[in-house]
Amino acid sequence: MEETTDAAAATAVQLIDGEGEFAGESAERFMAAAGVAGCGLSYAVVSIMGPQSSGKSTLLNQLFGTNFREMDAFRGRSQTTKGIWMARCVGVEPCTVVMDLEGTDGRERGEDDTAFEKQSSLFALAISDIVLINMWCHDIGREQAANKPLLKTVFQVMMRLFSPRKTTLLFVIRDKTRTPLEHLEPVLREDIQKIWNSVAKPEAHKDTPISEFFNVEVTALPSFEEKEEQFREQVQQLRQRFSNSIAPGGLAGDRRGVVPASGFLFSSQQIWKVIRENKDLDLPAHKVMVATVRCDEIANEKFGCLTSDTEWLDIESAVQSGPVPGFGKKLGYIVDVHMQEYDKEAVYFDEAVRKAKRQHLESRILNLVQPAFQKLLNHLRLKALEKFKTSLNLSLEGGQSFAASVRDNTESSLNEFEQGCADAVIKQANWDYSKILEKVRRDIEDHAFSVREKKLSELTTQAKEKLRKALAEPVESLFDAADETTWASIRNVYRRETESILPQFLKTLFGYEVEYVPAEQMVSNLRDYAQSIVENKAKDEASKVLIHMKERFTTVFSHDKDSIPRVWTGKEDVRAIAKDARTAALKLLSVMVAIRWDEEEDRIESILMSTLLEGSVVSKIASAAHADPLASTTWEEIPPKFTMITPAQCKSLWKQFKAETEFAITQAVSTQQAHRRGNSKLPPPWAMVAIAVLGFNEIMMLLRNPLYLFLLFVGYLLAKALAVQLDISREFQNGVVPGLISVSAKLLPTIQNLVNKVAAEQQAEHRPPAVEPPEPQLQPPPLLLSPRSPMSELRRLHMPLSPVRKIATPSSPSSPSSSSTMSSPRHFVDDQKPRPAAAQPENESSNADSIV
């Protein structure tokens, strides 16, 4: 197998054809087959030049085991090698590439055509480490030697290389004679020196010795044709000199500016191109150019390898759906592998170029993988925020204070995020994650802030609810029983409740690390809220003050001091009771006119008393003409914002109140008078006894006769039915006489009603039922009117009826009797309904009017 490879490598291929064209494709195939590309710098290039048909190919084949085409000795001397051929030495280490150049002085190209000769010589000098110069022994010391023009050409073109490679020129003297080499070599060197001296050199190299540019070596071989055995023997000895030729002290130990093997072909092609274009050959620049091109190629290849690396593709797809544990380590390893590959292949190229291209490759790779890193950071960011949210909830549920929970959980979430970032960074990149760390911190702070705001809002709502519960009902009940101590009690309740609820609230705020000023502001807001509860309740109650006044009036007027409903028997002082009741109502009004946060006493009650209650109607009218303290919209001591009922409104309210309570007083007076009259009309007891004694016989007769007894029984049943119908017990509640009067008035209509009913029932038995339209129901007038009801309406509904109207209207059987008892405010309210009053003498109603 190895033999086959060696044979393939040794097979000569054309590098440049006879027309001067570079045979890139066949050369590439050769390079691949010979395995030169992987040799790095461990390879040597040997060329041979010399006159045509001087046995060059024969020598190379014998020396290196190659198979360059040789001329058939029996056909005569003609050119066999056209252009430049190339093969790899067999069994020589390091890898040695040999090039066989077209012979000089060829008849085929003509005498003057030295262009290709010069170009191929320059090419050989530019790319070879060792140049064998084949020459006939008999040419040494001759003026017309065949190799003189060749040497001249070599030295001339050497000047076109900006940087000499210190090529080894090994002169191989063919067909050596008996003259020993020791004698031939000085003559040859002298010839060489002469030629070197004769060559026109640039100013910089005018005095430069040949040794600066070349290592000159000389060897001699016997004739292949005549002494083949000796030739082979000495060739084998010469072959030893090519072993480790590039090592220090070797044949090519001093060589300079070697192009790495992988760039050899490209470099050769470029050099040939430059030579063909007859340009100056700047080898250092060429070397940089080759390095640039090759390093680029290598970098591109490695980048391509990475993009299709399955491990990288796996990581890239995994990171789309979530964090990848050990991301940095894994990715770093992958990048490392491909960078090392680059380093391995580019190591022999120009260092500056290699490093620059490495850097470029690395940045391309990092750009490729960076989006995956960013994606991972986003996952970590979300994870950190989620962790913070969850752990904060748990801490708060566990009873830890808000501020401490936020602090602890922020720290742990950020630590975890930072660890994740550190794990995601690859060693090749200096990726900065401080910005995203800041973002995570902001995310966490924003969340904590929103939770805090929510919690504080909940706390505030709770505190408000507590305040509302603690204040609303007690304040309402205090207003229900309004008296001169009401506002003091309200202030006490307010103080007690706020002092119990607000410090607790403030303490809770400190758990949220609310600063002192905002915390105080929040407490102050709550205090205002508590005040507003009281004030709103007060305003609410003030809007219903007329109802409250009437209720208060009724309570006092219709109940005695033991809260027992009053029975108007005639002994009561209605005037005094009415005055007391109105005084109580006025006191209630004075409580409701203003909000009193201030503990200082005011004069509102005394102003109201003196203005509204005291003095006769005539004196009031007179005083109204002068200075009326209630003719104002403000109270002297009360700021407008605390005024609930203005003095003018008080006046109007009082007027309405009086109008609406007049009827109750009138009724009380009427009841009293009726009571007095009823009591005075009873027959004396002696007359009653006389009736019983004188009527004894008639009573006995009735009892003894069954017919009478039956009639008596029927009469009893009738009387019982009437009694039920008339509700006798209720009628006699106010005395016998008023009862008799009332019953006698209702007796006839009731009997008529009974008879009608019996007749209707009998008719209904004989007639089919007919559907009758329902009678429209009359809406009762409003029981209570709001304080805003127009006075005319109030008067119409509540003013006592005129005496004429009272007498003309009969009492309705269905309406309640004109009972004088007002057992409760509800009864009083019922009594406010306009109804026909019981007939009474004119002088009695005028008595009631005088109280009103």
Ligand SMILES: Nc1nc2c(ncn2[C@@H]2O[C@H](COP(=O)(O)OP(=O)(O)OP(=O)(O)O)[C@@H](O)[C@H]2O)c(=O)[nH]1
């Ligand atoms: N006198 C003599 N002839 C030789 C020697 N070696 C080879 N020859 C003969 O020289 C002739 C040319 O041999 P090649 O090896 O083809 O010579 P060449 O220099 O490669 O020829 P071109 O490639 O055409 O320039 C052949 O006939 C060989 O037999 C030698 O050492 N001495």
